[in-house]
Amino acid sequence: MSVYTFMEVDINTQVEELRMHFNEKGAEISVERSIKGLEDDLHKIIGVCDATFNSPDVQEHEVESSLNSIVSVLMVMPVSEKTESLIVAFCEKLSRAPQSRNLGPAALRVLNVLFHALPETLGMRYHIYYTMIQVSGQIGDVRSVFESVEDVKDTLKTAQPPPSTEQVQQLLRLLHQTLLSNNMGEAASKVMLELLATYTTENASQARDDAHRCIIASLADPNTYIMDHLLSLKPVRFLEGELIHDLLTIFVGEKLPGYLDFYTNHKEFISSIGLDHESNIRKMRLLTFLQLAEENPEMSFSHLQLQLQLQPQQVEPFIIEALKTDLVVAVMDQRFKRVSVTTVAQRTFGRAQWETLKETLTQWKNNLSLVKDSMHA
Numbered sequence: 001m002s003v004y005t006f007m008e009v010d011i012n013t014q015v016e017e018l019r020m021h022f023n024e025k026g027a028e029i030s031v032e033r034s035i036k037g038l039e040d041d042l043h044k045i046i047g048v049c050d051a052t053f054n055s056p057d058v059q060e061h062e063v064e065s066s067l068n069s070i071v072s073v074l075m076v077m078p079v080s081e082k083t084e085s086l087i088v089a090f091c092e093k094l095s096r097a098p099q100s101r102n103l104g105p106a107a108l109r110v111l112n113v114l115f116h117a118l119p120e121t122l123g124m125r126y127h128i129y130y131t132m133i134q135v136s137g138q139i140g141d142v143r144s145v146f147e148s149v150e151d152v153k154d155t156l157k158t159a160q161p162p163p164s165t166e167q168v169q170q171l172l173r174l175l176h177q178t179l180l181s182n183n184m185g186e187a188a189s190k191v192m193l194e195l196l197a198t199y200t201t202e203n204a205s206q207a208r209d210d211a212h213r214c215i216i217a218s219l220a221d222p223n224t225y226i227m228d229h230l231l232s233l234k235p236v237r238f239l240e241g242e243l244i245h246d247l248l249t250i251f252v253g254e255k256l257p258g259y260l261d262f263y264t265n266h267k268e269f270i271s272s273i274g275l276d277h278e279s280n281i282r283k284m285r286l287l288t289f290l291q292l293a294e295e296n297p298e299m300s301f302s303h304l305q306l307q308l309q310l311q312p313q314q315v316e317p318f319i320i321e322a323l324k325t326d327l328v329v330a331v332m333d334q335r336f337k338r339v340s341v342t343t344v345a346q347r348t349f350g351r352a353q354w355e356t357l358k359e360t361l362t363q364w365k366n367n368l369s370l371v372k373d374s375m376h377a
């Protein structure tokens with residue numbers, strides 16, 4: 001039999017067709033309409049809409065068609081106090097689709113249609129977007145849903161009523177985990193920073209787990225090196241005095257020996273939070289190199305070998321890898337075994353760095369004034 005989808009069919013007829021469809025597929029639903037009305041009909045239909053997910057005799061396109069038919073009913077059904085519970089129940093069913101055959105992409109398409117079909121001001125769209133992140137993450141297609149933190153904020157800001165702070169935090173937490181599992185570490189870091197920014201001084205203590213995850217994710221990410229901005233976050237400041245905060249402080253401002261001393265005293269801690277010691281050493285070597293370059297742009301290979309605890313044959317490969325990060329610009333003199341650094345990223349940017357920047361800009365201004373005066377002389 002046919003299940004109508006996005007066609008000019010009376011809503012009552014469509015509900016009857018859906019009941020009959022799922023009844024024929026073996027679902028525990030009668031073909032008779034509910035005496036309680038349309039909302040109860042849809043509640044019962046959604047309750048069994050996953051009955052065909054694992055049925056080998058039902059083709060995937062037929063499953064998607066029946067789900068889209070439910071969407072078409074939701075689109076035209078008057079919004080009431082029960083609408084949100086129906087959407088939540090439907091989303092819960094679709095969130096399990098990736099575990100059934102290859103229905104993840106179909107479920108994501110259905111969710112996408114429902115999300116864009118409902119008015120942008122409808123606050124319950126939050127539940128649909130949340131499920132879209134869940135499903136897209138499970139099938140490795142999160143890029144089709146998530147573009148940027150700004151995009152997420154734009155998606156939520158028009159909602160009425162707006163999602164609660166707890167809902168926003170729950171969404172950002174899911175996004176962070178999803179992006180990490182899909183190898184999008186940089187985007188995940190931005191999402192985590194946005195999450196931590198939702199906490200205030202009054203409730204910063206409640207962000208303990210999120211702050212832990214943020215620090216660990218930043219330390220573990222092979223592409224994240226500059227982390228001084230984390231220390232200013234209220235939830236992170238709340239962790240002062242704990243080992244995780246001490247470790248972050250080392251990666252922000254200390255050199256390789258500082259980390260090695262910490263590791264000697266806290267090997268079990270490093271292992272317990274899932275960090276790899278050798279990866280930490282590689283990152284600390286690069287961070288130490290940046291700090292050494294700030295202190296002295298001209299360095300010999302022997303100096304680097306000593307400071308970075310490298311073998312003689314490891315120095316040149318290390319410099320080449322450091323240049324690939326774009327955190328430093330340098331020229332390597334293999335003949336005289338020296339490296340000359342012209343540009344280096346600042347590991348920290350505090351008051352001292354602002355003063356230096358001010359002096360540089362002031363000098364530029366004075367030089368431009370001299371040039372201007374000489375041109376009019």
